[in-house]
Amino acid sequence: MRPFSYTRARTLTDASQTVSDDRAMAIAGGTNLLDLMKLQVETPSQLADINRVGFAEIEDTDDGGLSIGALATNTETAVHPRVRADYPVLSRAILAGATQQLRNKATNGGNLCQRTRCYYFTNIDQPCNKREPGSGCGAIDGIAKLHAILGTSDQCIATYPGDMAVALSALDAQVQIATSDGGSRTVPVRDFHCLPGDTPWRENVLEPGEIITAITLPAPVGGTQLYRKVRERSSYAFALVSVAAIVELEDGRFSRADLAFGGVAHKPWHDPRVADALIGKAPSPELFDRAADILLEDAQGFGENDFKIPLARRTLHAVLEQAVEEAS
Amino acid sequence: MAQTISVNGAPHSVPDDPRVTLLDFLRQDVGLTGTKKGCDHGQCGACTVIVNGVRINSCLTLAAMHDGDEVTTIEGLGTPDEPSALQKAFVEHDGYQCGYCTPGQICSATAMLTEIANGWPSDASETLEGAVEISGEEIRERMSGNLCRCGAYANIVAAIRDVAEQSA
Ligand SMILES: Cc1cc2nc3c(=O)[nH]c(=O)nc-3n(C[C@H](O)[C@H](O)[C@H](O)COP(=O)(O)OP(=O)(O)OC[C@H]3O[C@@H](n4cnc5c(N)ncnc54)[C@H](O)[C@@H]3O)c2cc1C
Ligand code: SF4
Ligand code: FES
Ligand code: FES
Numbered sequence: 001m002r003p004f005s006y007t008r009a010r011t012l013t014d015a016s017q018t019v020s021d022d023r024a025m026a027i028a029g030g031t032n033l034l035d036l037m038k039l040q041v042e043t044p045s046q047l048a049d050i051n052r053v054g055f056a057e058i059e060d061t062d063d064g065g066l067s068i069g070a071l072a073t074n075t076e077t078a079v080h081p082r083v084r085a086d087y088p089v090l091s092r093a094i095l096a097g098a099t100q101q102l103r104n105k106a107t108n109g110g111n112l113c114q115r116t117r118c119y120y121f122t123n124i125d126q127p128c129n130k131r132e133p134g135s136g137c138g139a140i141d142g143i144a145k146l147h148a149i150l151g152t153s154d155q156c157i158a159t160y161p162g163d164m165a166v167a168l169s170a171l172d173a174q175v176q177i178a179t180s181d182g183g184s185r186t187v188p189v190r191d192f193h194c195l196p197g198d199t200p201w202r203e204n205v206l207e208p209g210e211i212i213t214a215i216t217l218p219a220p221v222g223g224t225q226l227y228r229k230v231r232e233r234s235s236y237a238f239a240l241v242s243v244a245a246i247v248e249l250e251d252g253r254f255s256r257a258d259l260a261f262g263g264v265a266h267k268p269w270h271d272p273r274v275a276d277a278l279i280g281k282a283p284s285p286e287l288f289d290r291a292a293d294i295l296l297e298d299a300q301g302f303g304e305n306d307f308k309i310p311l312a313r314r315t316l317h318a319v320l321e322q323a324v325e326e327a328s
Numbered sequence: 329m330a331q332t333i334s335v336n337g338a339p340h341s342v343p344d345d346p347r348v349t350l351l352d353f354l355r356q357d358v359g360l361t362g363t364k365k366g367c368d369h370g371q372c373g374a375c376t377v378i379v380n381g382v383r384i385n386s387c388l389t390l391a392a393m394h395d396g397d398e399v400t401t402i403e404g405l406g407t408p409d410e411p412s413a414l415q416k417a418f419v420e421h422d423g424y425q426c427g428y429c430t431p432g433q434i435c436s437a438t439a440m441l442t443e444i445a446n447g448w449p450s451d452a453s454e455t456l457e458g459a460v461e462i463s464g465e466e467i468r469e470r471m472s473g474n475l476c477r478c479g480a481y482a483n484i485v486a487a488i489r490d491v492a493e494q495s496a
Contacts, residue, residue: 005346101473
């Protein structure tokens with residue numbers, strides 16, 4: 001690790017002031033940041049430890065929803081009685097990620113901000129536009145098995161690797177952000193992560209000095225909630241493709257079909273046209289195919305990850321079949 | 329203002345260099361070499377210790393972040409004369425070959441028993457509610473963060489299962 005100075009922030013203002021300097025970074029669980037600092041992918045000159053500034057509570061909101069603190073751990077969130085009862089897709093998505101040791105340390109804010117697992121990004125000897133703007137993208141013509149099939153650019157084809165945010169996208173959760181001037185703003189999870197475009201180094205909408213304080217979930221939506229993660233082994237691997245689904249049927253027809261996809265893009269992928277195609281219709285393999293056609297209309301493979309296009313289709317089928325079976 | 333970390337009940341001062349991970353602090357500053365460094369990147373679990381009752385990878389956290397915390401390492405779980413139930417079970421079931429992953433396996437499994445007692449579900453659990461049913465599948469999923477290069481998995485699971493069933 002490169003040398004850095006370490007301060008423990010005592011208040012949010014403290015933390016926010018420190019990280020306004022663009023060479024400083026906040027550290028929460030440290031499970032992503034320290035990994036990248038050891039690889040010299042991240043080289044902050046200063047770390048502001050935000051673990052003791054608060055924002056670790058999980059509490060009811062006035063409208064019947066739930067606010068989960070940015071500094072609450074992934075484990076505390078997944079096992080919380082209300083998350084298990086009212087937002088099972090969130091518990092399931094968290095439990096499908098990493099390992100118990102990592103989830104015990106990983107925080108919800110850090111999880112949202114975790115960086116891509118692209119092998120070129122994490123190897124400083126390789127070209128990577130995200131790490132070193134203008135150096136080229138090693139993955140486009142290289143090892144791209146984990147990479148995106150939707151929303152890519154000619155600059156970067158990396159994926160957002162996390163699981164939790166895929167469930168949050170299906171739930172239409174909101175990210176609560178403290179701004180550097182002492183104010184606050186709210187950003188839907190669906191708009192929190194960016195597409196790579198011409199600015200692949202920018203992974204989310206956070207501005208310098210901004211700190212995530214909480215994620216708020218809407219009042220419980222019910223329905224059948226599933227998280228299906230396809231990976232290379234049955235545990236402890238990042239998603240090749242994942243689907244978070246909240247599905248409801250009324251009189252044999254879909255009345256709700258909130259779906260979000262992981263492992264396919266630079267952000268959890270939510271395409272409202274998929275729900276539009278399903279709602280009001282009776283489930284059938286043909287209908288699922290139509291939904292997949294819409295989802296994958298612009299999908300593009302880069303050789304090694306071509307398999308993700310049919311895999312996303314099959315995973316969509318499988319999760320809808322299971323949801324329909326459980327809902328009826 | 330002296331900052332200390334409690335390791336197996338004894339206070340130790342936090343190192344000056346903020347780059348020191350909890351793992352290096354335990355091995356080099358405190359001199360407890362039971363906790364192992366496998367990958368140093370959160371992938372293998374050899375460095376697993378229990379902090380404030382919860383298992384974590386000590387390689388992906390800074391010692392400076394643990395001022396005031398209580399750390400338990402393999403040395404704090406039992407001694408050769410008075411091994412813990414899991415330490416005994418690993419011996420009885422031959423739950424290792426080279427032994428490098430073993431301290432991490434045992435720290436991890438120790439905390440896992442508490443998680444099961446608390447009713448925390450895992451990815452392998454049928455439902456998110458109710459008591460956890462102890463099965464090979466549950467143990468394998470819950471222990472997936474501890475790799476064993478020697479592949480002693482079958483005996484590791486048998487050792488843990490033995491203790492888990494006794495304490496259930
Ligand atoms: C071996 C391994 C396997 C993994 N497998 C999976 C997996 O299968 N699925 C999955 O989803 N994840 C997986 N992870 C990633 C893991 O979930 C993340 O490392 C973790 O969630 C990051 O949280 P943290 O609190 O440790 O973040 P940190 O490492 O502390 O921070 C990460 C980033 O977030 C920023 N940050 C942290 N908190 C805030 C805040 N409140 N406001 C603003 N910025 C903030 C930091 O500045 C930093 O840039 C894996 C990690 C490892 C090491
Ligand atoms: S895909 Fe993105 S992160 Fe990976 S090498 Fe290309 S620019 Fe870098
Ligand atoms: S040394 Fe910490 S997980 Fe491998
Ligand atoms: S016993 Fe050798 S690595 Fe597990």
